[in-house]
Amino acid sequence: MASRAQRMPKSLRIASTLFVIFWFILAAFPFAWTVWGSFKVELDFFSISNWTDGLTGTRTKAVYGSAFTDTGYEGAWIQEEFWRNVLNTGIVCFFVVTISLTVGTLGGYALSRSTHNYTFWLLITALIFRAMPPITLVAGYLLPFFEWNVWGILPTTIIVLVAINQPFTLWMLHSFFKNIPQELDESAKVDGCNQFQAFRRVIIPVMWPGVVTTGLFSFLLAYNDFAVSAMLLSESNRTMVPAIAAFLGTTQTEGNVMFAVAAVVSATVPLFILVMFFQRQIVGGLTAGAVKG
Amino acid sequence: MRHKTFFWFFLPTGLAMLLFIALPIVSVVTQSIFAPHEAVLIEVENCTPLVGCTTETSVDQEATRALREAKPLGRFVGLDIYFDRGHLAVSELKEVWASSETWGGFWDRLYNLPLYRALAFTLTFTFVVTPLTLILGLVIALAINSLHKHLKGLMIFFSLLPMIVTPLIGSMILFWMIDSRGILGSALIGLSGDPDLSLKASTGLMWIALMVYGLWHASPFAFVVFYAGLQTLPTDQLEAAQIDGATRWQQVKYVIVPHLMPLVTFVALIQLMDNFKVFEPIVGFSAAAHATSLSWFIFNDLGGETRQLSSASATSVITIIGVAILLSPVLVRTWRDFKGAR
Numbered sequence: 001m002a003s004r005a006q007r008m009p010k011s012l013r014i015a016s017t018l019f020v021i022f023w024f025i026l027a028a029f030p031f032a033w034t035v036w037g038s039f040k041v042e043l044d045f046f047s048i049s050n051w052t053d054g055l056t057g058t059r060t061k062a063v064y065g066s067a068f069t070d071t072g073y074e075g076a077w078i079q080e081e082f083w084r085n086v087l088n089t090g091i092v093c094f095f096v097v098t099i100s101l102t103v104g105t106l107g108g109y110a111l112s113r114s115t116h117n118y119t120f121w122l123l124i125t126a127l128i129f130r131a132m133p134p135i136t137l138v139a140g141y142l143l144p145f146f147e148w149n150v151w152g153i154l155p156t157t158i159i160v161l162v163a164i165n166q167p168f169t170l171w172m173l174h175s176f177f178k179n180i181p182q183e184l185d186e187s188a189k190v191d192g193c194n195q196f197q198a199f200r201r202v203i204i205p206v207m208w209p210g211v212v213t214t215g216l217f218s219f220l221l222a223y224n225d226f227a228v229s230a231m232l233l234s235e236s237n238r239t240m241v242p243a244i245a246a247f248l249g250t251t252q253t254e255g256n257v258m259f260a261v262a263a264v265v266s267a268t269v270p271l272f273i274l275v276m277f278f279q280r281q282i283v284g285g286l287t288a289g290a291v292k293g
Numbered sequence: 294m295r296h297k298t299f300f301w302f303f304l305p306t307g308l309a310m311l312l313f314i315a316l317p318i319v320s321v322v323t324q325s326i327f328a329p330h331e332a333v334l335i336e337v338e339n340c341t342p343l344v345g346c347t348t349e350t351s352v353d354q355e356a357t358r359a360l361r362e363a364k365p366l367g368r369f370v371g372l373d374i375y376f377d378r379g380h381l382a383v384s385e386l387k388e389v390w391a392s393s394e395t396w397g398g399f400w401d402r403l404y405n406l407p408l409y410r411a412l413a414f415t416l417t418f419t420f421v422v423t424p425l426t427l428i429l430g431l432v433i434a435l436a437i438n439s440l441h442k443h444l445k446g447l448m449i450f451f452s453l454l455p456m457i458v459t460p461l462i463g464s465m466i467l468f469w470m471i472d473s474r475g476i477l478g479s480a481l482i483g484l485s486g487d488p489d490l491s492l493k494a495s496t497g498l499m500w501i502a503l504m505v506y507g508l509w510h511a512s513p514f515a516f517v518v519f520y521a522g523l524q525t526l527p528t529d530q531l532e533a534a535q536i537d538g539a540t541r542w543q544q545v546k547y548v549i550v551p552h553l554m555p556l557v558t559f560v561a562l563i564q565l566m567d568n569f570k571v572f573e574p575i576v577g578f579s580a581a582a583h584a585t586s587l588s589w590f591i592f593n594d595l596g597g598e599t600r601q602l603s604s605a606s607a608t609s610v611i612t613i614i615g616v617a618i619l620l621s622p623v624l625v626r627t628w629r630d631f632k633g634a635r
Contacts, residue, residue, distance in 0.1 A: 140317025
């Protein structure tokens with residue numbers, strides 16, 4: 001792109017720069033503003049009289065003597081016991097990711113190494129399952145779960161999320177394993193390994209980049225899910241996202257919207273850190289499917 | 294790989310999908326053609342001297358329970374639930390069709406039927422947001438690609454945020470800003486001097502706001518994929534185009550876009566499927582009074598004290614059929630590729 005002809009004319013360069021700035025503000029400002037506003041009182045964050053209150057923190061100063069206050073966080077984490085929901089999300093995410101990956105690597109590996117016709121049909125079925133909105137399945141879960149008395153607890157939700165996650169995991173890992181040359185496990189089999197030993201000794205050591213990327217997306221699915229967890233978890237076992245939704249319902253009447261704002265910021269921080277450390281893997285994962293598809 | 298080995302490798306994931314995706318689909322379809330039992334009523338005649346006899350109708354709790362236990366699925370109603378007022382509303386549809394003289398009147402009355410209301414928003418959202426996402430994603434990719442190397446990484450980081458953030462949380466964050474009391478909303482009201490410029494008051498504004506959210510949330514995905522495509526752009530083709538005197542716009546139109554075309558199809562398909570599921574922003578924006586979607590419809594039936602499983606199941610089946618229609622071109626193409634490969 002260094003050639004002279006490629007250099008942009010000035011007007012286009014300015015337009016392009018302005019657009020990047022516009023997109024930057026569009027993408028980043030809502031987060032910055034919500035973090036900033038979470039340390040204010042409600043009348044500053046949601047201003048009726050004057051919209052500049054939010055910037056200066058007039059009301060917050062009037063109440064607490066300083067332009068910043070942590071009452072929203074205190075209310076959410078201590079009074080409303082948001083830490084329980086955080087803990088639940090942690091448990092759900094950890095188990096969903098580990099189980100999905102264990103089960104998915106085995107299946108994805110098998111799909112990538114088998115040449116029979118049925119692999120195609122299995123992959124197509126997985127694609128259809130992937131396209132279905134998970135909420136359409138919930139009506140099918142409720143009756144049996146009530147019947148067996150397993151509704152509302154974390155393990156049930158974990159298993160359901162693992163299953164919903166499988167189609168995507170299979171597709172992703174299938175294409176990653178396709179990229180690992182088949183000669184590797186073939187030669188291990190010539191040396192006397194059976195298929196599983198070949199998988200364990202030869203493939204597992206080289207599969208980690210693909211597994212990490214797939215794991216990230218499994219994590220995001222479990223972390224971001226609202227519809228299924230909200231329907232399958234009882235009030236005491238709620239994860240973060242359904243809890244925040246419930247905050248909205250209950251706190252708006254009590255005038256404690258700031259609890260919800262603080263909880264929202266708390267729930268966004270882990271995602272922020274995730275993108276910071278795994279940006280390359282996320283971009284790689286998003287494009288891996290595309291380049292092949 | 295031998296069948297037996299394949300079987301054991303695939304068993305865990307296959308079982309998970311069979312038990313928690315395939316069987317629930319069967320169960321959803323079954324539930325959609327059964328309705329809960331009606332309570333068994335008995336008539337009791339009470340005769341008191343001097344007053345006379347009165348008949349009282351009451352619910353026979355024991356018989357009702359016995360009936361529910363004997364046939365836990367409920368009573369078979371066939372496709373009745375699909376055709377009732379809450380869903381496809383066939384009889385209402387006929388009446389509306391017969392009695393409306395203009396198309397406008399027909400749409401207005403159709404819009405009052407809950408499922409068609411949900412369908413109207415879902416389809417509008419899907420077919421407005423998807424193309425706009427592709428365009429915005431491409432423009433962002435082109436703009437960021439022309440930046441300096443160090444800025445690129447930083448911009449990719451910030452661009453990923455709207456996509457990575459939990460949809461419900463992302464929509465709340467936006468809503469809190471553009472609500473009439475939020476910073477942008479109140480600033481707008483202040484600047485324009487029109488106090489009616491409120492999301493909660495206007496269906497049109499709410500639809501636009503929901504679609505802006507959809508665009509904000511989905512564009513980063515299109516951007517990332519297109520950006521990756523731009524890195525593999527063959528420079529000799531671009532140079533050839535320049536030598537031939539192509540303007541910048543012509544280069545984009547005749548070289549860059551055709552090169553990205555497979556990616557455009559891919560992103561378009563993923564976005565169609567995802568936008569069809571639109572749900573979280575409606576909750577996050579508290580928009581149910583102005584806009585509902587198929588997923589929201591199911592969620593609403595399932596939630597609350599009275600879980601209307603039959604109704605939710607029928608909507609679920611309709612949604613799945615919708616997804617199947619959207620997906621059918623891909624399936625046909627994959628099938629042809631598969632046939633061709635053999």
